[in-house]
Amino acid sequence: xxxxxxxxxxxxxxxxxxxxxxxxxxxxxxxxxxxxxxxxxxx
Amino acid sequence: xxxxxxxxxxxxxxxxxxxxxxxxxxxxxxxxxxxxxxxxxxxxxxxxxxxxxxxxxxxxxxxxxxxxxxxxxxxxxxxxxxxxxxxxxxxxxxxxxxxxxxxxxxxxxxxxxxxxxxxxxxxxxxxxxxxxxxxxxxxxxxxxxxxxxxxxxxxxxxxxxxxxxxxxxxxxxxxxxxxxxxxxxxxxxxxxxxxxxxxxxxxxxxxxxxxxxxxxxxxxxxxxxxxxxxxxxxxxxxxxxxxxxxxxxxxxxxxxxxxxxxxxxxxxxxxxxxxxxxxxxxxxxxxxxxxxxxxxxxxxxxxxxxxxxxxxxxxxxxxxxxxxxxxxxxxxxxxxxxxxxxxxxxxxxxxxxxxxxxxxxxxxxxxxxxxxxxxxxxxxxxxxxxxxxxxxxxxxxxxxxxxxxxxxxxxxxxxxxxxxxxxxxxxxxxxxxxxxxxxxxxxxxxxxxxxxxxxxxxxxxxxxxxxxxxxxxxxxxxxxxxxxxxxxxxxxxxxxxxxxxxxxxxxxxxxxxxxxxxxxxxxxxxxxxxxxxxxxxxxxxxxxxxxxxxxxxxxxxxxxxxxxxxxxxxxxxxxxxxxxxxxxxxxxxxxxxxxxxxxxxxxxxxxxxxxxxxxxxxxxxxxxxxxxxxxxxxxxxxxxxxxxxxxxxxxxxxxxxxxxxxxxx
Numbered sequence: 001x002x003x004x005x006x007x008x009x010x011x012x013x014x015x016x017x018x019x020x021x022x023x024x025x026x027x028x029x030x031x032x033x034x035x036x037x038x039x040x041x042x043x
Numbered sequence: 044x045x046x047x048x049x050x051x052x053x054x055x056x057x058x059x060x061x062x063x064x065x066x067x068x069x070x071x072x073x074x075x076x077x078x079x080x081x082x083x084x085x086x087x088x089x090x091x092x093x094x095x096x097x098x099x100x101x102x103x104x105x106x107x108x109x110x111x112x113x114x115x116x117x118x119x120x121x122x123x124x125x126x127x128x129x130x131x132x133x134x135x136x137x138x139x140x141x142x143x144x145x146x147x148x149x150x151x152x153x154x155x156x157x158x159x160x161x162x163x164x165x166x167x168x169x170x171x172x173x174x175x176x177x178x179x180x181x182x183x184x185x186x187x188x189x190x191x192x193x194x195x196x197x198x199x200x201x202x203x204x205x206x207x208x209x210x211x212x213x214x215x216x217x218x219x220x221x222x223x224x225x226x227x228x229x230x231x232x233x234x235x236x237x238x239x240x241x242x243x244x245x246x247x248x249x250x251x252x253x254x255x256x257x258x259x260x261x262x263x264x265x266x267x268x269x270x271x272x273x274x275x276x277x278x279x280x281x282x283x284x285x286x287x288x289x290x291x292x293x294x295x296x297x298x299x300x301x302x303x304x305x306x307x308x309x310x311x312x313x314x315x316x317x318x319x320x321x322x323x324x325x326x327x328x329x330x331x332x333x334x335x336x337x338x339x340x341x342x343x344x345x346x347x348x349x350x351x352x353x354x355x356x357x358x359x360x361x362x363x364x365x366x367x368x369x370x371x372x373x374x375x376x377x378x379x380x381x382x383x384x385x386x387x388x389x390x391x392x393x394x395x396x397x398x399x400x401x402x403x404x405x406x407x408x409x410x411x412x413x414x415x416x417x418x419x420x421x422x423x424x425x426x427x428x429x430x431x432x433x434x435x436x437x438x439x440x441x442x443x444x445x446x447x448x449x450x451x452x453x454x455x456x457x458x459x460x461x462x463x464x465x466x467x468x469x470x471x472x473x474x475x476x477x478x479x480x481x482x483x484x485x486x487x488x489x490x491x492x493x494x495x496x497x498x499x500x501x502x503x504x505x506x507x508x509x510x511x512x513x514x515x516x517x518x519x520x521x522x523x524x525x526x527x528x529x530x531x532x533x534x535x536x537x538x539x540x541x542x543x544x545x546x547x548x549x550x551x552x553x554x555x556x557x558x559x560x561x562x563x564x565x566x567x568x569x570x571x572x573x574x575x576x577x578x579x580x581x582x583x584x585x586x587x588x589x590x591x592x593x594x595x596x597x598x599x600x601x602x603x604x605x606x607x608x609x610x611x612x613x614x615x616x617x618x619x620x621x622x623x624x625x626x627x628x629x630x631x632x633x634x635x636x637x638x639x640x641x642x643x644x645x646x647x648x649x650x651x652x653x654x655x656x657x658x659x660x661x662x663x664x665x666x667x668x669x670x671x672x673x674x675x676x677x678x679x680x681x682x683x684x685x686x687x688x689x690x691x692x693x694x695x696x697x698x699x700x701x702x703x704x705x706x707x708x
Contacts, residue, residue, distance in 0.1 A: 006183060009176055010284045010313075013169065017313055018164055021320045027097045028323050028330070030225040 096154050097331050097349070102357045104151040105338045112138045139340040147341050155331060155349035159324075164349075166321055173313055177288050185282045187274055202251055207258070209248040216241040289314030514578040536580070543577050633670050 109124050112135055119131045127135050138144065220237045223230055251260050265271050289312025290298060298309040310318060328350055335344045347355055522535055550570050557563040574581070 001183065003280055005188075006176070006180055007280060007284060009179075010288065013172055013176060014287070014313060016165075017169055017173075017316050017320070018595065020169065021316055021317060021323075022322045023096060024162065024320050024327065027327055038593065 097158055097327060100151055100154045100158070101331065101334050101338060104147055108139070108144055108338065110141065134625050136340070139343070145343070148335075148343055150456060151335070152348055159328070159349060160351050163322055166317065166324060170321075173288060173292065173317060177285070177291060177314075180281055180285045180288065184278065184285065185276050187281060191271065191274050191278065194268060194274070195265070198261060198268070198271075199255065202258065203262060203263050206248060206251040209244060209251055213241060213244045213248060216244060242596055269406055287312045517578040520577060539577075540580060543580065547573065 081602070106123070113119060113121070115138070116131075116134060119127070119134070121127050121131065124135065216237060220234065220241065223233055227233065250258070253259075255261055289310060291314075295306045295309055298304075299306045302309060307318075331349045332344055332346075335348050517535060517539065520539060522539060547570070550566065550573065554563060554566045554570065557566065
């Protein structure tokens with residue numbers, strides 16, 4: 001495998017990792033725990 | 044590609060395919076990537092992506108339930124669940140128990156299972172590919188280094204050859220010099236010329252004889268070797284890629300041991316991003332369940348909601364032994380036992396009551412029944428809520444588990460009491476142990492305590508607590524942010540810290556250049572002022588970087604502080620309440636219970652009448668009502684007569700007394 005091919009693979013992986021990371025983080029938004037926060041803020 | 048099958052990266056066609064399928068994010072071209080639909084059947088989606096994420100699925104479910112509820116109850120006017128109150132809310136809660144909501148629950152469960160399965164597959168796939176690429180890069184680096192070494196070796200050999208040639212040339216030149224005829228009229232000129240040439244050759248030999256590191260000839264040869272130059276560039280690129288991929292598991296372990304750190308602290312690059320995603324994905328299981336409980340009601344949501352069987356098996360395995368670096372479980376907590384229902388002793392309840400009061404929790408906030416009511420013609424003042432009232436209002440119903448909400452609320456109440464500027468950030472097990480310890484201190488007989496189910500992660504607690512801390516810190520440096528938007532707060536925080544670090548470094552560099560003296564002192568004082576201005580910000584940054592070890596120490600401090608809350612006279616925490624205090628407490632409880640009973644009875648009666656208004660107006664009931672009314676009138680009449688008699692008797696007695704007096708006089 002050439003270095004260019006390795007680099008291309010790395011770039012591809014990088015963008016894929018970024019994609020899935022963002023996808024999962026979009027679900028990890030604080031909306032999920034807002035109701036819980038309300039209980040904490042209440043006190 | 045089926046699981047377990049090794050990806051072929053040697054074949055250029057495969058590599059090109061790999062590259063094209065993922066570049067630009069067009070993942071649908073990958074026949075090996077599956078996105079699972081609601082029925083858990085493997086199929087390719089059109090663009091290779093799931094249509095919505097877990098949050099979207101849950102939001103849709105929530106909206107669907109609400110919309111169907113409103114359709115079935117046209118008399119209710121509300122735009123969202125949060126607008127429902129009283130009867131409407133009660134009806135909604137009934138609706139949540141219906142079969143229809145059960146269907147929506149099952150569909151939602153399947154969709155989320157599908158999304159999770161797809162993500163887990165992709166994460167695993169990415170993990171394998173990263174490992175394979177790391178190996179490919181290492182192998183390529185090895186071969187590149189070998190090629191570089193070979194060229195360097197052959198170049199050194201070339202230098203040696205050139206050197207030998209040069210020596211030969213010098214020898215030949217010397218022979219020429221020796222052969223000169225001193226009688227030749229041009230002898231001097233020729234000699235000079237030959238010596239000059241010999242000197243040049245000697246210089247060249249001298250250059251060729253230098254060490255490789257300083258040998259300009261050697262360097263010239265290498266620089267002129269295009270293959271060598273390309274290899275160096277390749278090496279640089281590969282090293283950069285290798286660095287950006289990050290260390291393997293074994294490398295992390297070794298680095299961590301060498302540097303005395305945790306594996307997570309020596310991780311970086313793509314592998315770190317992936318591990319973070321894996322960790323976030325793991326956290327999502329519980330988050331989704333908590334959200335589902337809000338939407339579908341606590342009773343309906345099962346432990347395996349959104350979780351596929353293999354995930355569930357892995358989760359159970361994780362619970363047994365694996366130590367996730369961010370949440371180090373406290374081993375000593377595993378021996379806690381569950382209490383029998385209702386076995387919280389009066390002193391503990393009193394302690395909770397005090398803690399809530401100290402925390403500034405009003406009875407209304409706790410949802411206690413605090414309104415005085417008319418009972419049998421008397422105004423009854425509702426006594427202050429007891430510890431059990433507070434617990435009940437937080438969801439504790441005498442069962443053997445405090446749920447996450449009540450645990451957090453209790454914890455918040457406990458830790459906000461001592462020092463409002465500090466918030467204890469604890470792992471699940473640490474939080475449990477704080478409450479456990481605090482309650483234990485309040486209970487000198489060490490009654491078995493309630494086990495607390497506390498399933499929020501340390502990361503979430505940090506996030507929640509960091510909100511108010513960060514806001515305060517940003518306020519202290521005059522930053523204007525949208526405090527309702529925690530993402531904005533986070534972003535502003537990071538920006539400010541980055542600027543602060545940069546400017547600070549600049550100032551330090553300036554100071555370092557100066558000799559000791561007035562100017563240096565002045566700049567140091569300026570730097571100290573600068574640090575002081577940003578001390579709140581720095582405090583938050585340090586807090587976020589807190590290690591578990593520090594947390595454990597902090598937790599111990601919090602335990603001490605919380606334990607002192609239960610010391611009612613703040614002298615000796617183990618002093619039980621006096622008999623008089625207990626009696627007063629019981630008397631309040633009894634009065635409260637009696638009041639409650641009567642209030643509850645009246646409430647039930649009113650509700651019955653409201654529900655059966657038509658029955659109340661029916662002839663039979665009307666007759667009954669008429670009878671009761673007539674009887675009430677009779678009683679009233681009788682009372683009036685009695686009162687009149689008494690007054691008359693009093694009056695008569697007074698007249699007699701007056702007469703006797705007159706007679707006496």
